[in-house]
Amino acid sequence: MVKRIKLRTLLIGGFITLLFVVLLIRMFTLQIVQGSSWHEAGVKKWSKESVIPAERGTISDRNGDPLAINAPAYTVVISPKVIHANGTEDMVVEGLHRILGKDVDELRALVNAKDKNGEYAKSREVRNEGWRIDEAKKKQIDELNDQLKAQFKDKKKVQETGLDTLKESKRYYPKGSLASHVLGYTDREGKAVAGIEAQFDEELKGQDGHLNYETDANGYKLPNGTELYKPPVNGTNYKLTIDDTIQYYIEDAMKEAYDKYNPISMTVIAADPKTMDILGMANLPTFDPNKYYEVKPQDYGNFVNHAIKSLYEPGSTFKIVTLAAAVQEKLFHPNDTYLSGTIQVKGTHQILHDIKRSGWGKISYLEGVKRSSNVAFVKLEEMLGKDKLTQYINDFGFGTKTGIDLPGEVSRKVNLPGPVEAATASYGHGVEVTPIQQLAAISAIANGGKLMKPQIVKESTDPNTGKTTVVEPTTVRQVISPEAAKETGEYLEQVVADQDIGTGRNAYIDGYRVAGKTGTAVKNINGQYDYSKSVVSFIGYAPVNDPKIAVLVIIDQPNSATVGGGTAAAPVFKKIVSQSLQYMGVPKTSTKPDEKGNKAVTQAPSRPLAPDLVNKNVKDAEKQLLKSGVAFDTLGKGTSVIKQFPAKGTPMSPGQHIYLLTETDSTMEIPDLKGESLRDAMDVLTLMKVPVKVSGEGYVVDQKVTNQGGKRTVELTLKPGDESNSNTDGDATKDSSPGSNGEKGQSGGTGKSSSGKTNGEKNDQ
Numbered sequence: 001m002v003k004r005i006k007l008r009t010l011l012i013g014g015f016i017t018l019l020f021v022v023l024l025i026r027m028f029t030l031q032i033v034q035g036s037s038w039h040e041a042g043v044k045k046w047s048k049e050s051v052i053p054a055e056r057g058t059i060s061d062r063n064g065d066p067l068a069i070n071a072p073a074y075t076v077v078i079s080p081k082v083i084h085a086n087g088t089e090d091m092v093v094e095g096l097h098r099i100l101g102k103d104v105d106e107l108r109a110l111v112n113a114k115d116k117n118g119e120y121a122k123s124r125e126v127r128n129e130g131w132r133i134d135e136a137k138k139k140q141i142d143e144l145n146d147q148l149k150a151q152f153k154d155k156k157k158v159q160e161t162g163l164d165t166l167k168e169s170k171r172y173y174p175k176g177s178l179a180s181h182v183l184g185y186t187d188r189e190g191k192a193v194a195g196i197e198a199q200f201d202e203e204l205k206g207q208d209g210h211l212n213y214e215t216d217a218n219g220y221k222l223p224n225g226t227e228l229y230k231p232p233v234n235g236t237n238y239k240l241t242i243d244d245t246i247q248y249y250i251e252d253a254m255k256e257a258y259d260k261y262n263p264i265s266m267t268v269i270a271a272d273p274k275t276m277d278i279l280g281m282a283n284l285p286t287f288d289p290n291k292y293y294e295v296k297p298q299d300y301g302n303f304v305n306h307a308i309k310s311l312y313e314p315g316s317t318f319k320i321v322t323l324a325a326a327v328q329e330k331l332f333h334p335n336d337t338y339l340s341g342t343i344q345v346k347g348t349h350q351i352l353h354d355i356k357r358s359g360w361g362k363i364s365y366l367e368g369v370k371r372s373s374n375v376a377f378v379k380l381e382e383m384l385g386k387d388k389l390t391q392y393i394n395d396f397g398f399g400t401k402t403g404i405d406l407p408g409e410v411s412r413k414v415n416l417p418g419p420v421e422a423a424t425a426s427y428g429h430g431v432e433v434t435p436i437q438q439l440a441a442i443s444a445i446a447n448g449g450k451l452m453k454p455q456i457v458k459e460s461t462d463p464n465t466g467k468t469t470v471v472e473p474t475t476v477r478q479v480i481s482p483e484a485a486k487e488t489g490e491y492l493e494q495v496v497a498d499q500d501i502g503t504g505r506n507a508y509i510d511g512y513r514v515a516g517k518t519g520t521a522v523k524n525i526n527g528q529y530d531y532s533k534s535v536v537s538f539i540g541y542a543p544v545n546d547p548k549i550a551v552l553v554i555i556d557q558p559n560s561a562t563v564g565g566g567t568a569a570a571p572v573f574k575k576i577v578s579q580s581l582q583y584m585g586v587p588k589t590s591t592k593p594d595e596k597g598n599k600a601v602t603q604a605p606s607r608p609l610a611p612d613l614v615n616k617n618v619k620d621a622e623k624q625l626l627k628s629g630v631a632f633d634t635l636g637k638g639t640s641v642i643k644q645f646p647a648k649g650t651p652m653s654p655g656q657h658i659y660l661l662t663e664t665d666s667t668m669e670i671p672d673l674k675g676e677s678l679r680d681a682m683d684v685l686t687l688m689k690v691p692v693k694v695s696g697e698g699y700v701v702d703q704k705v706t707n708q709g710g711k712r713t714v715e716l717t718l719k720p721g722d723e724s725n726s727n728t729d730g731d732a733t734k735d736s737s738p739g740s741n742g743e744k745g746q747s748g749g750t751g752k753s754s755s756g757k758t759n760g761e762k763n764d765q
Helices: 002-033 035-046 080-086 089-100 104-111 135-149 195-199 201-205 244-261 289-294 297-303 315-328 365-371 374-384 386-395 419-425 435-446 482-497 565-584 618-627 678-687
Strands: 047-052 066-078 163-172 209-214 227-230 237-240 265-272 277-284 337-339 342-344 351-353 362-364 450-452 457-461 468-470 475-478 515-525 528-542 549-556 590-593 600-603 632-635 643-645 658-661 692-695 699-708 711-719
Touching: 066 089, 066 135, 080 089, 080 104, 089 104, 089 135, 135 163, 195 201, 244 265, 244 277, 244 549, 244 565, 244 618, 265 435, 265 565, 315 374, 315 386, 315 435, 315 482, 315 515, 315 528, 315 565, 337 365, 337 374, 342 374, 351 374, 362 365, 365 374, 365 482, 374 386, 374 419, 386 419, 435 450, 435 482, 435 515, 435 528, 435 549, 482 515, 482 528, 515 565, 528 565, 549 565, 618 632, 618 658, 643 678, 658 678, 678 692, 678 699, 678 711
Parallel strands: 632 658, 692 711
Antiparallel strands: 047 209, 066 163, 209 227, 237 457, 265 277, 265 549, 337 362, 342 351, 450 475, 457 468, 515 528, 528 549, 590 600, 643 658, 699 711
16 A cells, blocks of 8 residues: 555656656747747737828929829728628619719629628728729718718617728829929829839838837737837928929910821920029820829820930931031131032932922022021031031030939930931931930020030928928030020021021010021831921020020921921920010010111010909919919919909019919918018018018018917018119019029019008119
8 A cells, every 4th residue: 555655656746747847848948949939929919010101202393382292082991791780782882883983893892792701891992993082082972971871760879881981191283284294193002103203202202100019918008118119201392493384384385286286296395594494394195193094005105205205306406506516616607608409418429408409599508597408507517527516416415315303314326427427417317316405405505505414303302300402503514615605596596587588487576586496307217217207396595695495396297297397386486485484574675776777776665564353263363364474373262363463454573473362361371472572572461461570671581470369470571682673663673584593573662561651661773
């Protein structure tokens, strides 16, 4: 018995010892060997991370008008489980089909979706029609929800409808298709596609932040738990060189020509030739970046930015290079003569000819430029020589990319292997260039011989620090001397000014000196020239004496082979430039002989009167002002104009803004008045019935809005202007060109303080 007891004790003791050893080994394994992995698993279970999305940077035009912003968006979600419990399947399907346009069968499949356990799913997103919808559709979804709630028997008890929206954010382009090829777009998943959106995607999107915190077993945040917070870094905001008003003029003029000539495509670029700031860039056909997904596969060409991505034979617009080279080398003598019509290329049997093969007889070289004679330019190439012409072609930037901050720019090296290729290149045949290269070249002639890098970004601002980085103009090289550039410009001016024989006479603008050149190039189709198809163009700048804008217009394959650059493209140039110069505040001038008839006197034209816009629909008033080239600001969110400044019939200074007041609400946003004279700022704020405090004199350089006791007051800081010019009636007008940092033309004069007393404000000179 004793032995038996001892044996049992030994067995039990051994078992307990073994169990203890196993437990120790297991504890060692869990705590030491597998400790780190189990710790990670535990951390995952009680540690939660919440992503804080960064705000994508905004894109605006040179004046701060928004072109790409972030707007509220809503994703429609349904709960099949709740919908079936409520018995509202048919009502939900029919309602969503009506609102979103989604296929009924697809909606019914969503409403009947089940989870892996065979039960109706708790939640499903309505993709893609219900993904990131706008406020208007969200309101319709809310109305459908109200209709569903009305079906409940117990209306006092709040019940779920199984239909909801999740608030998100999406990219929104408030101007629609305006400047779409410059901006590009982001798709529904936020991926940047083309344009500025893609070029600066990393800077625009910023960096998401996150919050790490500890929870209990039920998922609730521990009050004393460890927290790790990394704030989001919001994306950089970009201000472009584009002026949305000039962009509107460009696209409006293009549509008119596009409808008339029905070409494959059209491209227009406008720039300030002194800085190569791109003021506008457009292509037709185009697209709306808010609805990019509606473009059909056969129309994907609508997304191509031909201004930087397409190569074409320029034709006679390329003659500006040959002419400038000959002038620089002192080989162009305008009064020397030659025999027009045809010419044999030296050392070959190749015969080249003018558009009029019989020619115009023996004419001067200047007449040859006006008539766009190919023979004249072949003879200039012979004087220059192939190597010298090649040098100038390269110096003007052809054959290399311009470096503009847009993705996808192309270029092709100019190759002139023999005398025939050099001869035809002199008038733009056999060479391929991009539109942006052409505009940079004409701008070099306009600005005194400097080839500038085209710029599309004016400045960028880090919203996290407030630091703003300004992009300064970049000179690539001095191609020709200022004297040669001026002389070349004067010859190109005669191409437009001569209303008898000038090929560019349809680009003539009364009151402005315009220089330019037409182009008509036969298209090369699969290696063969098809004389029934052409690319017509016009390139030029104005005013010649002080260039503010350079524009290139290209029409690819108009519906008639008989139209040329002078017929089709020059009128588009004229409309864009005349409206833009007026908008910029560049005054027209006219010439009138003196009493003896032998001297021209420059006279300033009479000042236009402010139109009557009160009680007009806001859109109609804005359209009228855009058409007439008058800058304006709309104050408030009303639908009709309540008041305006200046009042109807008031003589307006060049570049002066008209302010349209559409609300009387005292909380209406105060407009940006920086750059305005005190008189104009006071009149605008008086319209809004806002008290003003003024320090200094001259033009507004800073403003501050304070709110005390529910009453707003605007504090204006003024400084004397240093770029104003006095005019005949005592007003001062500031330079309104984009080259002067985009300042608006302002009128000075006597202003009133908030008390209504005259404060003796004097004009800035």
